[in-house]
Amino acid sequence: MTGLRYVYAVCRPFGTPLQAQLTGVAGDPPRLLHHHGLVAVVSHVPERDFAEGPLHRHLEDLDWLTATARAHQGVIDALTVVTTPLPLRMATVFRDDSGVRVMMEEREEAFRRTLDRLQGRVEWGVKVYAETESKDKETPAEKPASGRDYLRQRRMKVRSNEDLWQQAETFANRLHETLSTYAEDSRLHAPQNAALSGASGQNVLNAAYLVSRTESEEFVELVDRTKGEVPGMRVELTGPWAAYSFSGDPASGDPVSGDPTQKEDR
């Protein structure tokens, strides 16, 4: 059976078997490829979908992207139950097992360093939303009689929103500071577009925190306490995640997650 190799994560060997009914990307159950004392978690995927050309086209197809992202996450989640996986970027594909082995050898040192750093830790996502839109809905603007009228209405709306912005920024900064002190590491993601997330309000903080499992309960309580602290601010917690946002290895010059440094001209 040929096919390409889709790699989800690299881990240290773990004793507990993965749940039996787990299906990975392209419906292929994840397999464990042991090499040099490390394990790559791999699915066999068809070339017609995962060679560079088709893959590139698929990634722009929201339905395909969704299904693949969910399958990828399903495997990472299952791994998180039995070990601390080092997740790879989505759509990391090799021609065959030996390609995967070569990669593991080349990166062995960095993998070990990062796995040590992440051992026993999980990622928590914290987002803050300023509820601007609900306010707008309460006071539906009268239909502007003219362009000038429209601009006047708009200016008033902007002014009332400015206060809220100030408040939101202060709140988000303070929360991030508090959580960063508590967490071992933190990353700021770009605020989410409301049209994509479907969430109400404006996303003013979208952060990830690396926290040890044993301290996670306290971290969650810390976040929960800030909910409802300031009216108009909504705090959302997601996780625990595998440490996606903390998988870069500074020592080997890896780009820090979320920092696309290898942009090329087109």
Place this chain on the structure above:
Amino acid sequence: MTAIERREVALVDLLDRLLAGGVVITGDITLRIADVDLVRIDLNALISSVNTQVPSPFGELL
């Protein structure tokens, strides 16, 4: 660890991590980061194209 109730993870939260996080490896077929960035840009383009269908407030005046 506490048993935290897991709702289905929102796609945006997932993509924040899968497309911007994780170890970046230039495999033999792997897309480059720049390629993956395109995905985000395309999604944003998709949104703005949806938004342009919302009529402008000046529509009635023209």
